[in-house]
Amino acid sequence: MTHKIFIDGGVGTTGLEIVERLEGRPELSVITLDDDKRKDAGARREALNAADIVILCLPDDAAREAVALIDNGHTRVIDASTAHRVAAGWTYGFAELEPGHREKLANARFVSNPGCWPTGFLALVRPLVLAGLLPADWPVSVSGASGYSGGGKAMIAEFEAAQGAPTAFRPYGLSLAHKHIPEMQRYSGLAHAPIFAPAVANAYRGMIVEVPLQLNAMAAAPKVRDIHAALAEAYAGSPLVSVASLEESATTSQLALEHVGATDRLALFVFGNEAAGQVRLVAALDNLGKGAAGAAVQNLNILAGLPETAGLRL
Numbered sequence: 142m143t144h145k146i147f148i149d150g151g152v153g154t155t156g157l158e159i160v161e162r163l164e165g166r167p168e169l170s171v172i173t174l175d176d177d178k179r180k181d182a183g184a185r186r187e188a189l190n191a192a193d194i195v196i197l198c199l200p201d202d203a204a205r206e207a208v209a210l211i212d213n214g215h216t217r218v219i220d221a222s223t224a225h226r227v228a229a230g231w232t233y234g235f236a237e238l239e240p241g242h243r244e245k246l247a248n249a250r251f252v253s254n255p256g257c258w259p260t261g262f263l264a265l266v267r268p269l270v271l272a273g274l275l276p277a278d279w280p281v282s283v284s285g286a287s288g289y290s291g292g293g294k295a296m297i298a299e300f301e302a303a304q305g306a307p308t309a310f311r312p313y314g315l316s317l318a319h320k321h322i323p324e325m326q327r328y329s330g331l332a333h334a335p336i337f338a339p340a341v342a343n344a345y346r347g348m349i350v351e352v353p354l355q356l357n358a359m360a361a362a363p364k365v366r367d368i369h370a371a372l373a374e375a376y377a378g379s380p381l382v383s384v385a386s387l388e389e390s391a392t393t394s395q396l397a398l399e400h401v402g403a404t405d406r407l408a409l410f411v412f413g414n415e416a417a418g419q420v421r422l423v424a425a426l427d428n429l430g431k432g433a434a435g436a437a438v439q440n441l442n443i444l445a446g447l448p449e450t451a452g453l454r455l
């Protein structure tokens with residue numbers, strides 16, 4: 142069976158990365174629109190309704206519009222935007238979220254692809270909440286740095302303007318109301334929204350997401366090795382998510398933004414000091430890989446019943 146796929150926004154930053162991952166796959170037939178038709182509502186409506194699965198790589202408003210243009214009962218949707226990440230009727234597209242979630246995704250019609258920051262955050266935090274090692278009412282914060290392609294074409298143009306890059310490193314989200322916070326709180330199961338302190342760096346792609354925890358301030362005072370064991374167990378056998386051994390973390394003195402390169406992998410680390418009772422949980426990923434296009438193609442594979450990592454960059 143051939144699955145008909147339409148990528149709305151297919152020439153944007155995320156869309157192009159998805160197109161690359163779908164090339165050379167005879168089990169998929171990709172519907173494309175000519176450049177003069179790609180923003181034409183009539184042409185989009187036709188393509189959206191002709192597809193078995195559509196992937197939306199659009200700004201939030203255009204993603205909502207695309208969903209409204211679907212007037213049949215069968216086209217399935219993977220939305221890469223923020224528009225539907227905590228919306229009723231949508232399934233969060235993070236297969237690794239918790240046991241059984243992949244099966245829910247496989248049967249879903251409307252799937253919201255996670256934000257790049259929440260991908261790293263949830264991978265680190267959700268298993269610890271589930272295991273009871275991180276109290277659900279714990280005040281959690283998350284920080285890190287992303288490549289500027291995370292901001293799409295507009296930010297790429299800003300950083301690559303002829304007069305030179307605007308900055309080496311720029312903290313943002315300073316209103317403490319970043320659009321990723323609702324999905325971080327909802328799917329982690331935390332009672333309080335995390336304090337989120339993101340930054341953008343003068344590099345095209347790659348990201349580091351970090352969650353520091355004061356273990357010795359918690360009533361149960363979990364050990365660094367308990368935290369590591371819970372994460373290692375959660376991702377045992379995962380094709381995309383790895384957890385570095387404590388030995389590897391102990392000999393790692395620095396970690397680059399580019400750690401996983403342009404792949405769809407998500408690498409997790411537990412840097413800890415047992416005597417101090419402190420850990421720095423770190424996720425390294427590509428904002429355009431597992432943070433966007435890689436996750437969208439993984440979700441497409443799950444929805445279509447195809448091998449989960451087909452087309453992905455391992």
Ligand SMILES: NC(=O)C1=CN([C@@H]2O[C@H](COP(=O)(O)OP(=O)(O)OC[C@H]3O[C@@H](n4cnc5c(N)ncnc54)[C@H](OP(=O)(O)O)[C@@H]3O)[C@@H](O)[C@H]2O)C=CC1
Binds near residue numbers: 179180292294
């Ligand atoms: N970049 C990243 O790392 C990540 C991005 N995302 C999300 O993915 C989505 C796409 O982001 P990204 O690829 O970075 O953004 P870009 O700005 O690079 O691309 C968006 C694309 O959508 C097109 N577009 C805008 N409005 C319409 C419309 N009404 N109809 C058809 N096409 C339209 C744009 O065309 P034109 O250029 O002509 O305006 C452009 O090609 C966003 O919601 C973003 O938040 C999610 C995770 C990570």
Ligand SMILES: CC(=O)N[C@@H](CCC(=O)OP(=O)(O)O)C(=O)O
Binds near residue numbers: 222257289290292339
């Ligand atoms: C560097 C940068 O600006 N990154 C984007 C996140 C990119 C992403 O995950 O996309 P969504 O917008 O679809 O959630 C930001 O923080 O808004």
